[in-house]
Amino acid sequence: MFTYQFRWDVVPNNLHFIFSGMQMTLILSATTLAIAMVLGLVIAVLSMARPWPLRAFGVGFGELIRNTPVLVQLLWVYYVLPIFFEFRIDAVTAVIIGLSIYSSSFIAEAYRAGIQAVPQGHREAAQVLGLNQAQTFRRIVLPQAIRVTLPPLAANFVQLIKYSSLGAVLSVGEVTRKGMELSSSTFRPLEIFTFIAVLYFFICWPLSMSIRAWETRLARR
Amino acid sequence: MAAESAEPIIAADGLVKHFGPVRVLEGVSLALAERDVLCVIGPSGSGKTTLLRCCALLEAPTAGTIRMRGEVIAEPAPGPETERARRRVRADIGMVFQHFHLWPHMTVLENIIEAPRLVKGASREEAVAAAEALLAKVGLSDKRDVYPQRLSGGQQQRVAIARALAMNPKVMLFDEVTSALDPELRREVLLVMRQLAAEGMTMLVVTHEMNFARQVGSRVAFMDGGVIVEEGPPRDFFQRPRTERAQRFLAQFED
Ligand SMILES: Nc1ncnc2c1ncn2[C@@H]1O[C@H](COP(=O)(O)OP(=O)(O)OP(=O)(O)O)[C@@H](O)[C@H]1O
Ligand SMILES: [Mg+2]
Numbered sequence: 001m002f003t004y005q006f007r008w009d010v011v012p013n014n015l016h017f018i019f020s021g022m023q024m025t026l027i028l029s030a031t032t033l034a035i036a037m038v039l040g041l042v043i044a045v046l047s048m049a050r051p052w053p054l055r056a057f058g059v060g061f062g063e064l065i066r067n068t069p070v071l072v073q074l075l076w077v078y079y080v081l082p083i084f085f086e087f088r089i090d091a092v093t094a095v096i097i098g099l100s101i102y103s104s105s106f107i108a109e110a111y112r113a114g115i116q117a118v119p120q121g122h123r124e125a126a127q128v129l130g131l132n133q134a135q136t137f138r139r140i141v142l143p144q145a146i147r148v149t150l151p152p153l154a155a156n157f158v159q160l161i162k163y164s165s166l167g168a169v170l171s172v173g174e175v176t177r178k179g180m181e182l183s184s185s186t187f188r189p190l191e192i193f194t195f196i197a198v199l200y201f202f203i204c205w206p207l208s209m210s211i212r213a214w215e216t217r218l219a220r221r
Numbered sequence: 222m223a224a225e226s227a228e229p230i231i232a233a234d235g236l237v238k239h240f241g242p243v244r245v246l247e248g249v250s251l252a253l254a255e256r257d258v259l260c261v262i263g264p265s266g267s268g269k270t271t272l273l274r275c276c277a278l279l280e281a282p283t284a285g286t287i288r289m290r291g292e293v294i295a296e297p298a299p300g301p302e303t304e305r306a307r308r309r310v311r312a313d314i315g316m317v318f319q320h321f322h323l324w325p326h327m328t329v330l331e332n333i334i335e336a337p338r339l340v341k342g343a344s345r346e347e348a349v350a351a352a353e354a355l356l357a358k359v360g361l362s363d364k365r366d367v368y369p370q371r372l373s374g375g376q377q378q379r380v381a382i383a384r385a386l387a388m389n390p391k392v393m394l395f396d397e398v399t400s401a402l403d404p405e406l407r408r409e410v411l412l413v414m415r416q417l418a419a420e421g422m423t424m425l426v427v428t429h430e431m432n433f434a435r436q437v438g439s440r441v442a443f444m445d446g447g448v449i450v451e452e453g454p455p456r457d458f459f460q461r462p463r464t465e466r467a468q469r470f471l472a473q474f475e476d
Contacts, residue, residue, distance in 0.1 A: 121322035125381075128277050129336035129388055130312030139335065143326045 021178030029160040035100040040107030065105035074098040091170040110152035114145035228291035235285035247447035260434035263444035277316040315390030323369040355383040375406030
């Protein structure tokens, strides 16, 4: 029944092309992670702020982003944002902005969980000893929160590597888009998309495994 | 010692604390002169921890004041003068908690030198020298570079005491510091507290250790329902409690 003739040679013949796409994927993910880490901290701080309008904004923004599809967000940034601000952005910028916003809402949660995981008693001990709020946050809360937050941050990086494939929809030349282009020029979608899936897997899987090991180690401390 | 003439080190005056509808303190007044060791005892939920937390400036009173050497440091709506006084004397009040609250990302030494370095601006050498002296005093010199998780509860609590002492407080507050410990680890902590009392530290001690209150306390206060029901020298209090509530409370500890 299954008489398909595999032609794996399309892969080595176009290896350079595919790898250039992979490079773009990793650059996209890393840039996005860097921006999302900063943006996420802003949202986390807002959502824990004392004045309620700030808190409402932080919490509302996070909820909105986490409960709408990332693809819709990307399309929105690419097609709608330029109408509001009357300037065109290129597809790469749109993907970076869209994914950063998406990712920051999850990273904000990770920060928040990390900060809230620090027992109130640790803060109070610092307060009684005379440390002010800023000193308490910097010396007592943050160092403990970061430990708990690092694994979720790394997990977010894995997510971003996968979600950056959505850039293909906006014709960003990351690895999935390169695959689409190759398969339409070579008529070999099976070989190409299989190879690309395997490529993603062998980047994401070791990362995920190390994160899991890392989390277990943290939990044991 | 003429306690009447000198201003008390720390004093609560008509202290009231409500958490929304929950009325925890209903007018508590107390005063600690220098070298006083006031032991506060009473049933669970009587407001002992809340009283200490108000004195440690962790809770703002609903009514009443906290004074340190006559100067108001806490009141319901603190003005700028009270705020300034509060910031100035904050580190003169040391507190030790039931659950230690050592910082787990720092070694024993780092836990102790943190506040002197940050708050007093002490040099590292100064702070380390002082910390080493304190560790010797609480019998933990060999644990200086260990993380708190590696210590027994009794050892952790002794580190917590050393950490509080590193700021040279004028008064130390202890909130049931042995309750979370196994009975065989309590002695080593109580011993350190006895030694502190003998050295003349002013102490406000919430405790369930009746022997400690009897032997070390200069006075005992019995709390129930958010008020101090009875207060006096330990000898009188333990031998002839005046109120029925105190008698019933003490009866639990007889076997
Ligand atoms: N932040 C708070 N919000 C609401 N209620 C509180 C709060 N803190 C304490 N309470 C209540 O106040 C009462 C007295 O609490 P507190 O901890 O001062 O008692 P305690 O005498 O220290 O008791 P224990 O011997 O069990 O430690 C309790 O009923 C408690 O539930
Ligand atoms: Mg208590």
